[in-house]
Each structure stands twice: as structure tokens, then as C-alpha cells.
Amino acid sequence: MIPPPTDADSKLLAQARDGDLSAFSQMMEAQQSRLLGQAIAFSGDLHLAQDLVQETMIAAWKSLNRFDGSCQLFTWLYVILLRQHRRSLGWSSRRLPLATLKQQVTAERRVSAAQPGNEEENTREAELLRAMITSLPAKHREVIRLRFYADASESEIARALGISSGTVKSRLHHALQKLRRMKEKVNHLRQSAH
């Protein structure tokens, strides 16, 4: 359920749409930390993340009239952020090949031999999971990040992407299935390594 925008939010949005940059600045101030945190998490690079957040804000200003309030402002901005990231990767590196997962498992074995411990294991698991998400096709990656990382509901994702809720459900299902299969492959690689 999307929390209804407050009167102050609506007023700021209306002012920003009329070209009031200080109103837009106030709106973005509230979103920056969350956007930056997400960008750092999926790009793995602080400077790239800062560039992405900057490009996202510029793109948001240019297309503010297209934001109709049918989803949360953060969800709308997050979609822009994901697309800026996708554009920054270019065609060649949009998907992570399985070979990279194999390399990651090999590297992980070396690290685990050197640094045993729960925290390191959690970090490795997180890195592996994010690498697996990166290896998904863009449309699947998008719904996974929106659903689980931006915490958007399926209907909100549908509105933010301009697709039906059924398509969101379907993409989520296929994305989760692919992630599960990749995890199984990784587990198999781990077992065969021991």
C-alpha cells in the first residue's frame, strides 16, 4: 500500500513541476541517501554510484512531468537509477557470464581458507547473490531490485514500469527461478571443489 503523499509533498511536487528548482532540491534531499546506498550496493563503486545518483536527479528533473504520483517517488527514482546504471554498463557488460560465477567461487575458496568466520561468509554470500542478480536479464534484474531492494509492491512496480501486475508476477517468478538455479549451480561447484 502506497502511503498517500502529504500536503507538503504534493505542494513541493507541484512547485517543482512549475520549474521551482528549490522545491525539487528539497524533494531530492530526502531521497539522496537511500538512492546512494542502493547505487553503491549494486554498482560496487562509490564514485560510479555518485555519478549515477547525479544523473538520476538530472533525468528526474527533466521528466518530472511524467511522474503522476501513482507510485512512491523513491520507486520512480529507483527505476531511473537502474536504467542509468544499465546504460552506463553498455551492451557488452550487461550480463555476467556463468564463467564469472565460477571464478567467484574459486576466489571465495581462497578467501575462506584465509579468513574463516561468519561475517566474511555473510559478505561473500551477499557478493555472490549480487553477482547472480547482475547476471540476470535486465527486465528480471529490474523487478528483483524493485521488489526486494526498493521494497516496492507488485502493483507499484507495475505502475512504475508501465506494465501489468501479471507481467510483474511472471517476471518475478522467472527471475527467482533463475536465481535459484544459479544458486544450485554454485552449490554444486562448491561441493565438487571439496
Add this chain to the structure above:
Amino acid sequence: MNNPDPNHHESHAEMREALRHDAARIEEPPFNAALHYATIRQIRALSATPRTRPVWKWALSGVTALALIWGSVAVLSESEPLMRQNHRDGNRTAGTASRSPRATSWTYRQAANRSDETLLTLLDEDARALLTPTAPAFSTPFL
């Protein structure tokens, strides 16, 4: 596109849990004022730039192209009597082009899309194909 069976959600419970767990690990950095205000300054600068700039670019490219074509025609029409005279005198007109320009209006448009410099280079190449190397166009700037 086939809609998945809602019961399949159960089979992805472990993966959903792993994703939620990972999302919860993401830390939000403190507000970066320098980044924010640099972005706002950039937006202000972009807003101050007239949006009609591409149209101006087109207009400028068009005017440049027309000026060059007009100049080439003018130079050709001026040099033609001289060339005829040279021919009558039995002198060889060194380097007089007999070829037609290589570019079409489409390639001119493509070049203009790329940049003014590309367009000017193309026009220059064609002018060199059409005119004598000693033509005034190569020694006197048109613009």
C-alpha cells in the same frame, strides 16, 4: 506471457529470504551535501541553456552548407570563362575536376548530424573535387 502459479512462490521462499536479508544489509550513507548541491547547480546550468539549441545547430549547419555551395557555384561560374580561355590557348588546366561530388544530400545530413566539423570536412572534400587547386575558395575564407 504465462502467469506463474501462485503456489510456486513457496518454492522461492529461500531465495526471497536471502534477497530480503541482503537488502537489509545495505547501509544508507549520510547525506552528501556537496554531491547534492553540485547536482542542483548542474540542473540550473542546464535549465539556463535554451532548449532550442539543436534547432540552432541545424540552422547554422544549413546556412554554412548553403554558403559553401553558393560560394562553390560562384567560383565555378567565375573560373569557367578562364578555363575555356586556357583551353583555347592550348594550355592544360591542371587539376580541373571532371568528377561530380561524392556526397549526396543524405550524406550531408548525416554529416551535419554528427558535427559541424564533419559537415565542413565533407563539403571541403567535394569542393576540392569540383574546383581547381588554385581556386580562390581555397585561399579566401567564405565565412
